[in-house]
Amino acid sequence: MGILDFLKRKPEASAGVAKERLRIIVAQERSTRGGPDYLPLLRNELLEVIRKYVNVDVDAVNVTLDRDSGHEVLELSVALPEGKPATSA
Amino acid sequence: MTEIIVVTSGKGGVGKTTTSASLATGLALEGKKVAVIDFDVGLRNLDLIMGCERRVVYDFVNVVHGEATLKQALIKDKRHETLFVLAASQTRDKDALTQEGVEKVLDELTKEGFDFVVCDSPAGIEKGAHLAMYFADHAVVVVNPEVSSVRDSDRILGLLASKTRRAEKGETPIKQHLLLTRYNPNRVEAGEMLSVKDVEDILGISVVGVIPESENVLAASNAGVPVILNDDSNAGLAYKDTVARILGRELPLRFIEPVKKGFLKRVFGG
Ligand SMILES: Nc1ncnc2c1ncn2[C@@H]1O[C@H](COP(=O)(O)OP(=O)(O)OP(=O)(O)O)[C@@H](O)[C@H]1O
Numbered sequence A: 001m002g003i004l005d006f007l008k009r010k011p012e013a014s015a016g017v018a019k020e021r022l023r024i025i026v027a028q029e030r031s032t033r034g035g036p037d038y039l040p041l042l043r044n045e046l047l048e049v050i051r052k053y054v055n056v057d058v059d060a061v062n063v064t065l066d067r068d069s070g071h072e073v074l075e076l077s078v079a080l081p082e083g084k085p086a087t088s089a
Numbered sequence B: 001m002t003e004i005i006v007v008t009s010g011k012g013g014v015g016k017t018t019t020s021a022s023l024a025t026g027l028a029l030e031g032k033k034v035a036v037i038d039f040d041v042g043l044r045n046l047d048l049i050m051g052c053e054r055r056v057v058y059d060f061v062n063v064v065h066g067e068a069t070l071k072q073a074l075i076k077d078k079r080h081e082t083l084f085v086l087a088a089s090q091t092r093d094k095d096a097l098t099q100e101g102v103e104k105v106l107d108e109l110t111k112e113g114f115d116f117v118v119c120d121s122p123a124g125i126e127k128g129a130h131l132a133m134y135f136a137d138h139a140v141v142v143v144n145p146e147v148s149s150v151r152d153s154d155r156i157l158g159l160l161a162s163k164t165r166r167a168e169k170g171e172t173p174i175k176q177h178l179l180l181t182r183y184n185p186n187r188v189e190a191g192e193m194l195s196v197k198d199v200e201d202i203l204g205i206s207v208v209g210v211i212p213e214s215e216n217v218l219a220a221s222n223a224g225v226p227v228i229l230n231d232d233s234n235a236g237l238a239y240k241d242t243v244a245r246i247l248g249r250e251l252p253l254r255f256i257e258p259v260k261k262g263f264l265k266r267v268f269g270g
């Protein structure tokens, strides 16, 4: 590192953050792609409801629509936070 | 057989026109007969990058509307016998291009014995971008190591796999080539920029080339000479490698390692 570099502010190593954010958003957008336009909205509303009860991550809810020989299956999956087993209220 | 290549990205300003010009020129250097078409209706630019802006008389929309023949509208490149440019129209009417019209022009280029047609797509995912990709056999998806560009290119990859003629007809899918441009290995090493591997991991597809960020690109556009013709430029050489890979040759990636600074720069920074 040069003498003058000590005087300049070093930019943050932010590429790792970028990669992690992209990994999540790309996976999320792929899962609702090709489905009806309401899927992302449905996902977000579900997420809001679930968050009233459990503090899950923003990428915890997965909504997919599968076409299966003639009929469509709407599949929801919710990943609950680790170490906190669901308590019966 | 004529192969149609779309150069697309979703996000604007990532280097589609720069890439289209160098790709088309590179294919011509390889002895192929090539037409490069500007699909950016209303924002003609490819003619400037190719250095033929003063010779545009008729454009793509004129041909589609039967106001000129394809022969009249194709501009022969000054430097390469087998390279032709079809300029975009300056009309503000975004509906000037139709799917049938585009198909007609591509069919005529096929009959004329062109080996490759390179389609320079406009930004976005609207009609113009859709028309540019619809008939393609290959897609070069231009991406910068930057969050919004990577996300948009994933959307484009999704559209290529579903909203194109090959997809609709259930034929073999479009061949997708991911081209990472404006890459700066020093910034990658400093952890400030997504690496080749990061981008490949996120998108789940490997790159066909990596074009370094280079001041030669601006100089090339200033002069109207595609950067691939500059053999002293890393960007130009990286485009040459990319063309070779698209033609099926295997070459290792170059210019993706950081450049070590000289002694003076190490002392004084910069
Ligand atoms: N490898 C590179 N190094 C430095 N600058 C570059 C590089 N590639 C492209 N540029 C610059 O980026 C800018 C945008 O390039 P270009 O016009 O090719 O993008 P585009 O994707 O066609 O844009 P649009 O979406 O508006 O059509 C130009 O100023 C160009 O000189």
Ligand SMILES: [Mg+2]
Residues within 6 Å of the ligand: B016, B017, B018, B040, B045, B120, B121, B122
């Ligand atoms: Mg452009």
